[in-house]
Amino acid sequence: MVLLEIKKLSKCFNDLEVLRDVNISITKGEVVVIIGPSGSGKSTLLRCVNLLEHPTGGEISYMGQDITHLGKKVTDYRKHVGMVFQRFNLFPLKTALENIMYAPVKLSKVPHSEAKEQAMELLRKVGLESKANVYPHALSGGQQQRVAIARALAMQPDILLFDEPTSALDPELVGDVLEVMKQLAKEGMTMMVVTHEMGFAKDVADRVIFMDGGYIVEEDTPIEIFTRPKNERTKSFLSRVL
Ligand code: ADP
Numbered sequence: 234m235v236l237l238e239i240k241k242l243s244k245c246f247n248d249l250e251v252l253r254d255v256n257i258s259i260t261k262g263e264v265v266v267i268i269g270p271s272g273s274g275k276s277t278l279l280r281c282v283n284l285l286e287h288p289t290g291g292e293i294s295y296m297g298q299d300i301t302h303l304g305k306k307v308t309d310y311r312k313h314v315g316m317v318f319q320r321f322n323l324f325p326l327k328t329a330l331e332n333i334m335y336a337p338v339k340l341s342k343v344p345h346s347e348a349k350e351q352a353m354e355l356l357r358k359v360g361l362e363s364k365a366n367v368y369p370h371a372l373s374g375g376q377q378q379r380v381a382i383a384r385a386l387a388m389q390p391d392i393l394l395f396d397e398p399t400s401a402l403d404p405e406l407v408g409d410v411l412e413v414m415k416q417l418a419k420e421g422m423t424m425m426v427v428t429h430e431m432g433f434a435k436d437v438a439d440r441v442i443f444m445d446g447g448y449i450v451e452e453d454t455p456i457e458i459f460t461r462p463k464n465e466r467t468k469s470f471l472s473r474v475l
């Protein structure tokens with residue numbers, strides 16, 4: 234089943250064309266990793282998918298429905314699309330548990346006790362049940378990011394978007410976060426992941442997309458992209474990062 238279909242997507246900021254003719258189709262359960270140099274439009278692409286940015290042209294449809302002209306229903310759509318950012322963006326004055334409970338209680342009107350139970354379950358899932366009552370400042374970057382993932386999961390999204398989730402972390406904290414993401418992939422979560430972690434891409438991606446200059450330059454299975462890249466720009470990028 235096709236969950237997300239992006240057709241001829243373009244995005245301009247004034248005169249700057251940041252995305253050009255981007256076409257991606259994502260089926261349920263698929264893990265798509267997006268790689269590419271800084272400034273190639275990766276973040277903008279994710280931000281268009283959850284409508285933090287409005288596309289200049291093209292169409293994005295979610296379960297067959299065009300979502301680029303939703304008007305006030307944007308909030309409903311966003312409930313289905315979780316996002317995890319490079320900077321974890323936790324609410325600083327809420328505990329780990331409260332961070333996770335916030336959206337279900339406020340947006341989906343889940344009863345407090347039910348939301349709490351579910352949040353504890355999610356903390357267990359990311360290996361942080363002992364940190365339920367701890368505030369973000371007292372957590373390591375990796376722990377904060379795992380809470381951020383749990384918070385995204387609390388809305389029971391159909392798809393999770395990750396924008397360089399480990400780029401702000403000290404190297405020794407990266408592994409735990411990637412492990413949680415791997416586990417989610419195994420459980421069948423549909424994911425779009427922008428990352429520079431090529432090992433993760435190799436192990437977990439069903440498909441790797443290489444972007445440069447706002448275009449999708451090449452798209453293939455990880456094994457093809459990493460062992461037999463066809464495009465010169467892909468080759469040159471990989472030779473710098475691998
Ligand atoms: P990446 O995530 O691949 O590094 P981005 O999507 O962040 O790339 O950015 C692509 C290009 O768009 C860059 O040149 C960036 O400066 C520009 N850009 C991103 N967001 C904005 C914005 N809100 N206003 C103007 N230019 C932007």
Ligand code: MG
Binds near residue numbers: 275276277396
């Ligand atoms: Mg980016």
